[in-house]
Amino acid sequence: MTESRLTLGIWGEERAEEYLRQQGLKIVARNFTTPVGEIDIIAKNRKFIIFVEVKTRRSCSFGTPQEAVGQRKQRQIARTAQWFLQNNSKLKLQPRFDVIAILCQSGEETEITHIVDAFSWSD
Numbered sequence: 662m663t664e665s666r667l668t669l670g671i672w673g674e675e676r677a678e679e680y681l682r683q684q685g686l687k688i689v690a691r692n693f694t695t696p697v698g699e700i701d702i703i704a705k706n707r708k709f710i711i712f713v714e715v716k717t718r719r720s721c722s723f724g725t726p727q728e729a730v731g732q733r734k735q736r737q738i739a740r741t742a743q744w745f746l747q748n749n750s751k752l753k754l755q756p757r758f759d760v761i762a763i764l765c766q767s768g769e770e771t772e773i774t775h776i777v778d779a780f781s782w783s784d
Contacts, residue, residue, distance in 0.1 A: 669765075673717025674701050677761040680773055686711065690745075698741035702761075710754040712742045714779075717763040726762035727776055735780045756782075 678688055686704040693700045702713040714734065716726035735758070742756055760779040764772040 669717050669719065670715075673763040673765075674715050676717075676763055676771065676773065677713065677715040678702060680761065680775065681713070684775075693741065693745060695741050695744040697744055698737040700738055700741050700745070703745065705752075705754055708755060709757040710746070710752055711757045711759050712738055712745075713759045713761055714738055715761045715763065717765065719764075720766055721764065726764060727760050727774065727779070730760050730779070739782050 674691065678691065681688065681702065681704050686706050688702060688704050689710070690703040691701070693703055700712050701715040704711045704713060714730050716729045718726040718729075738758060742758070746752070746756065757778055758780050760776040762774040762776070764774075
């Protein structure tokens, strides 16, 4: 991955975290990494523990940011979420998988799309 793409990804995750806080969510972890994968942001509210995948793009030339979260990536996130839940068994919250898509085209305002419950364990 190029340094430019890495920088864009970090920038997008920071915007997503700000957005989630504004929605009243508490951030539990960022870049949670295990041997089976990584989750960009883990947040919670009173009912849910929310596993968030953030995708940031400068254009839609190769599709929308959310289209980059395919089945393979979803399975990896679900396995990582299981790892997290097994190691945090005191959390009695319902798991949910969200995607935050960030589009920042030059000269235009940043567009944030939050897809709540974007996929489930079995997708």
